[in-house]
Amino acid sequence: MKSICKTIHNQTFTFDYRKVVFWEEASILILSDVHIGKITHFRKNGISLPSSPSVNNLNSLKSAIEDYHPKEVVFLGDLFHSDYNLEWEQWLLFFKFSNLSFKLIIGNHDSINFKIENLSILKYWNKHPFHFSHYPVKDLEIFNLCGHIHPSFVLRGKGRQKIKLPCFYISTNQLIFPSFGAFTGTHIIHLKKSADEIILISKNGLFPLEQPDSF
Amino acid sequence: MRDYKNFKKWILKWMDSKGWKPQKFQSDTWKEVLKGESGLINAPTGSGKTLSLIPAIVWPSIDNNENSNQLICLWITPLRSLSQQIKISIEEFLMENNLNLSVGVRNGDTSIKERNKQRNKLPNILVTTPESLQLIISSKDWKKKFAFLRTVVVDEWHELIGSKRGVQVELCLAAIRHFNSSTSIWGISATIGNIDQAKDVLLGKIKDKNNGVLIKSNIKKKIQVKSIAPKEINHMPWRGHLGTNLTPQLIPIIKKSKSTLIFTNTRSQCELWYQNLLDKMPELAGDMAMHHGSIDRNIRLWVEDAIRNEKIKVVVCTSSLDLGVDFHPVESIVQVGGPKGVARFVQRAGRSGHRPNEVSKIYFLPTHAIELIESAALSKAVKKDFVEQRSPYLLSFDVLIQFLVSLAVSDGFFAEQTLNYIKKTHAFSMISNQEWEWVLRNITVGSQSLQAYDEYKRVDILENGLFKVNSRKIAMRHRVQIGTIVSDALLQLKSINGKRIGKIEEWFVSKLNKGEVFLFGGQYYKIFQMKNMEVIVKKSKAKKGKIVSWMGGRMSFSSYMSELLREELYELNKSLLSDPENPLNFLTKKQLEFSAIPNSGEFLIESFQTKDGFHTIFYPFEGRFIHEALSHLIAYRISLLKPITFSLAYNDYGFELLSDEFLDVQDILDNNLWDDSYLYQDLKDSINTSEMARRKFRDIAVISGLVFTGMPNKRKGNKDLQSGSQLLFDVFRDYEPDNLLYKQSINETFEYQLEEGRLRAALKRIQDQKLIWKKIPYPSPFSFPIITDRMRENLSSEKFEDRIKKMLLQYS
Numbered sequence A: 001m002k003s004i005c006k007t008i009h010n011q012t013f014t015f016d017y018r019k020v021v022f023w024e025e026a027s028i029l030i031l032s033d034v035h036i037g038k039i040t041h042f043r044k045n046g047i048s049l050p051s052s053p054s055v056n057n058l059n060s061l062k063s064a065i066e067d068y069h070p071k072e073v074v075f076l077g078d079l080f081h082s083d084y085n086l087e088w089e090q091w092l093l094f095f096k097f098s099n100l101s102f103k104l105i106i107g108n109h110d111s112i113n114f115k116i117e118n119l120s121i122l123k124y125w126n127k128h129p130f131h132f133s134h135y136p137v138k139d140l141e142i143f144n145l146c147g148h149i150h151p152s153f154v155l156r157g158k159g160r161q162k163i164k165l166p167c168f169y170i171s172t173n174q175l176i177f178p179s180f181g182a183f184t185g186t187h188i189i190h191l192k193k194s195a196d197e198i199i200l201i202s203k204n205g206l207f208p209l210e211q212p213d214s215f
Numbered sequence B: 001m002r003d004y005k006n007f008k009k010w011i012l013k014w015m016d017s018k019g020w021k022p023q024k025f026q027s028d029t030w031k032e033v034l035k036g037e038s039g040l041i042n043a044p045t046g047s048g049k050t051l052s053l054i055p056a057i058v059w060p061s062i063d064n065n066e067n068s069n070q071l072i073c074l075w076i077t078p079l080r081s082l083s084q085q086i087k088i089s090i091e092e093f094l095m096e097n098n099l100n101l102s103v104g105v106r107n108g109d110t111s112i113k114e115r116n117k118q119r120n121k122l123p124n125i126l127v128t129t130p131e132s133l134q135l136i137i138s139s140k141d142w143k144k145k146f147a148f149l150r151t152v153v154v155d156e157w158h159e160l161i162g163s164k165r166g167v168q169v170e171l172c173l174a175a176i177r178h179f180n181s182s183t184s185i186w187g188i189s190a191t192i193g194n195i196d197q198a199k200d201v202l203l204g205k206i207k208d209k210n211n212g213v214l215i216k217s218n219i220k221k222k223i224q225v226k227s228i229a230p231k232e233i234n235h236m237p238w239r240g241h242l243g244t245n246l247t248p249q250l251i252p253i254i255k256k257s258k259s260t261l262i263f264t265n266t267r268s269q270c271e272l273w274y275q276n277l278l279d280k281m282p283e284l285a286g287d288m289a290m291h292h293g294s295i296d297r298n299i300r301l302w303v304e305d306a307i308r309n310e311k312i313k314v315v316v317c318t319s320s321l322d323l324g325v326d327f328h329p330v331e332s333i334v335q336v337g338g339p340k341g342v343a344r345f346v347q348r349a350g351r352s353g354h355r356p357n358e359v360s361k362i363y364f365l366p367t368h369a370i371e372l373i374e375s376a377a378l379s380k381a382v383k384k385d386f387v388e389q390r391s392p393y394l395l396s397f398d399v400l401i402q403f404l405v406s407l408a409v410s411d412g413f414f415a416e417q418t419l420n421y422i423k424k425t426h427a428f429s430m431i432s433n434q435e436w437e438w439v440l441r442n443i444t445v446g447s448q449s450l451q452a453y454d455e456y457k458r459v460d461i462l463e464n465g466l467f468k469v470n471s472r473k474i475a476m477r478h479r480v481q482i483g484t485i486v487s488d489a490l491l492q493l494k495s496i497n498g499k500r501i502g503k504i505e506e507w508f509v510s511k512l513n514k515g516e517v518f519l520f521g522g523q524y525y526k527i528f529q530m531k532n533m534e535v536i537v538k539k540s541k542a543k544k545g546k547i548v549s550w551m552g553g554r555m556s557f558s559s560y561m562s563e564l565l566r567e568e569l570y571e572l573n574k575s576l577l578s579d580p581e582n583p584l585n586f587l588t589k590k591q592l593e594f595s596a597i598p599n600s601g602e603f604l605i606e607s608f609q610t611k612d613g614f615h616t617i618f619y620p621f622e623g624r625f626i627h628e629a630l631s632h633l634i635a636y637r638i639s640l641l642k643p644i645t646f647s648l649a650y651n652d653y654g655f656e657l658l659s660d661e662f663l664d665v666q667d668i669l670d671n672n673l674w675d676d677s678y679l680y681q682d683l684k685d686s687i688n689t690s691e692m693a694r695r696k697f698r699d700i701a702v703i704s705g706l707v708f709t710g711m712p713n714k715r716k717g718n719k720d721l722q723s724g725s726q727l728l729f730d731v732f733r734d735y736e737p738d739n740l741l742y743k744q745s746i747n748e749t750f751e752y753q754l755e756e757g758r759l760r761a762a763l764k765r766i767q768d769q770k771l772i773w774k775k776i777p778y779p780s781p782f783s784f785p786i787i788t789d790r791m792r793e794n795l796s797s798e799k800f801e802d803r804i805k806k807m808l809l810q811y812s
Helices: A038-043 A054-066 A088-099 B004-020 B024-035 B047-062 B080-096 B112-120 B130-137 B158-162 B164-179 B195-203 B244-256 B267-280 B297-308 B340-350 B371-383 B396-410 B415-422 B432-444 B472-481 B557-576 B584-593 B624-641 B665-668 B679-687 B691-703 B716-722 B725-735 B740-754 B756-767 B801-809
Strands: A003-009 A012-017 A019-023 A028-032 A072-075 A101-105 A121-123 A125-129 A129-131 A144-145 A151-157 A159-173 A174-176 A197-201 A206-208 B038-040 B072-078 B103-106 B125-128 B151-154 B184-189 B214-218 B222-227 B258-263 B289-291 B314-317 B331-336 B359-365 B467-468 B490-495 B500-505 B519-520 B524-532 B534-537 B602-610 B613-619 B643-652 B655-659 B770-775 B793-796
Touching: A012 A054, A019 A054, A028 A054, A028 B214, A038 B289, A054 A088, A054 B725, A121 A174, A125 A159, A151 A197, A151 B801, A159 B801, A206 B004, A206 B801, B004 B024, B004 B047, B024 B038, B024 B047, B024 B184, B024 B214, B047 B072, B047 B080, B047 B151, B047 B624, B072 B130, B080 B103, B080 B297, B103 B112, B125 B130, B130 B396, B158 B164, B158 B184, B158 B195, B158 B716, B164 B195, B164 B396, B164 B415, B164 B584, B184 B195, B195 B214, B222 B340, B222 B371, B244 B267, B244 B331, B244 B359, B244 B534, B267 B314, B267 B519, B267 B716, B289 B297, B297 B500, B331 B340, B340 B359, B340 B371, B340 B557, B359 B371, B396 B432, B396 B467, B396 B472, B396 B691, B415 B432, B432 B467, B432 B740, B500 B519, B500 B534, B557 B584, B613 B624, B624 B643, B624 B655, B624 B679, B624 B691, B624 B756, B624 B793, B665 B770, B679 B740, B679 B756, B691 B725, B691 B740, B725 B740
Parallel strands: A028 A072, A072 A101, A101 A121, A129 A144, A144 A174, B038 B184, B038 B214, B072 B125, B072 B151, B103 B125, B151 B184, B222 B359, B258 B314, B258 B331, B289 B314, B331 B359, B490 B534, B602 B770
Antiparallel strands: A003 A012, A012 A019, A019 A028, A125 A129, A151 A159, A159 A174, A159 A197, A197 A206, B490 B500, B519 B524, B524 B534, B602 B613, B613 B655, B643 B655, B643 B793
């Protein structure tokens, strides 16, 4: 499966294996934790990583935009990893010349001290019936879309096998996004309630985790 | 030689006054040192090695009535805890001879005040570690500081040679010699299988020739091994590594000894045994201490002093007390669990009966039934005069990168000149020009072709060709990272009143919650607060809690140890018939109940099913590391025949392939599974993605500076530069597979961990053996320790997405 459709609060969401979600009614493409500039930040500090993964990030987003034709793209924080460096340039150019509009819910990593053309920056964003934030918000009345955690899940099978995969985590009142950027790492989470849903992501597709029957 | 006559008159007079006579190796060494020769002394701990060097090293200062302010001798020890002891013994000698020379210590424990003092003026004799030596080389004007250096002594060289610290020492010595050709180098080593090579590696090449002298002391220790066996062998557990059930047998030994050292294999085992003894022998409170590498320095020093002064009776310790410490003879030595190698066992035994000609006694306490076989093998091993080899590392680019950046941080370096002396070391004598160019590119432009938005910054090349670090930030970060021992991020453990208790690994802390209780250094603590790099704890009266544990590497049998073990095993069948009293008969019978015990012409494979899946166990008896390689190789070769996924486990006796479907061994055996051709290629394909290479890469990434482990106490400010080596490994594999550091991780897996030569020999041996395949209803005694091992790896030839689908089905 390359994508999965779900209805949340009567709205249609398409989950995509490129770690983005398309909200159809509002025509918004949502993603989180891109960490632009991370590799260059490391290299600037004398850590010799290969610089190619950073190019893939933008290409992957462009291909998702081509498939869904959104009007707007919303980043759920940590779009940038640290201070400005040259790796930002290709993204800044992309924002500037795109005819879509871009929103960033600011995250703990984003340290932006200048205006970016065609990218509006918000602390959080309420668009009915959802609350967009970087950090997961607890005990909220309305449904929360967020990032920050970089969730992954360890799948265990017979013969003591296990595979770790990034995932979307959906609970009754919250959707946590996987980190979009290559070279960002993940945090292992566990299923908290049996009613919660997990959609696992491999390089080529999505795998919803079927729940064991609850009693 | 007139010089030697005067010297001898002087030293003999002093020795006479103490009632001592020089041993032959001592006077041989004095002669060579006075000639300005370099060399290696092969002498066991406690045989007077300090005295074989120091008098001759300081002699020129006396003879010329020189009162120099310069550093004349560097004494390098592998362990910080040794420095103090060596300083004291040198100072004693100097004082008794009224010599006005200063001795200082410089290592990770040295206070900032002392370090600042040393920055202005070094003592005449400096006792230091390889890491601190490299730190001195990374400070400004280091060449001037070493201008009057007469001798560098590398103590316990056998401990360094088989590690990357050895490479670090090789590089530092090459640099020192290049800038001060009159410096001589002396090593001290216990007996290892390749002692001649050890000398050549230490001294490097001068004018393309090996040089220096090898001086062997003729001191031999007699060792007696006693096994602590349970009264009834069927009381022994089949697996496990604790052995505390044998405590009742140990108590009388402790009671009748004036002093006892109990060696354990891991730090958590050490903690557990300490607690266990305290429970069973409460009267020991106050007379017992614990010693391991994570306990705070002050406490460790106190313990070492207390043993020396006979203030305590019992010390439970790990390899942290393996080396040197010249305290008075301990009466009894106990080894808990298999020591994995004969050399280590002999060295530990040597802790008792320190005087020449005295018999050293060591008790061996097996932790599970099969270790009883080991104990029989060990007793035989110490009777023969054979010890293992320690192979030196070659082409460790990570260490080279760290060394070059150190030079660039201090006064800078020129490429050609540096290459010339680096090539004189054993480790880099074979470095190619392309590799050298790659290393230079790596530190200056970040290894690959330049990209438009690249801002890589580490080492700059100045107009005159000097390689230099100009950024203070990079210099500072480099200095805190120097070293080749890699551990997980360490957190400082402190009590509420600020007293330092020790260090604890981050991964262990991450498993604890506030208020939770754990055991450390023999005391229960409750977590009060965690902030930055510190864990604040309160003492707790709890009687239970988690036992602190450390990742650390697991050790493997040496090839010699494996051979002994196999011999012992082949005897089991015979002794069942011939020796009804043999305590191992119980084990033999149990194993024979459903399965078999192979003889020298046979190779055993067992298959059985449990709720975990289908187990296939192979028994080469070749040691853990070889089994790790073999399990990958065999799993890989089977996976070529059909899509299948294995979970692998291994120990010193054999390895397991666990699968979710039955594996018909007869079917697969006809496919040249044990063929030793294409070995390199098959192994490479199988370990490319494996944990083994990843583990090696972790060390390489830290040493070469790819992973930044953080500034002490300033962790927060650097979080944006931290990344896991796992993540890095994936990035290199996917985007830059020809990176030398990435390739090094794979090469190291082959050469040091897998020991290709040994692996080939094992395969050849197995090819000639008759295979016995036993399908059994229950796990056999041999299989038990393997199948219960939780540290596992996967190897699969199924399509990744297919595996996910299958596991999702099993999940629900």
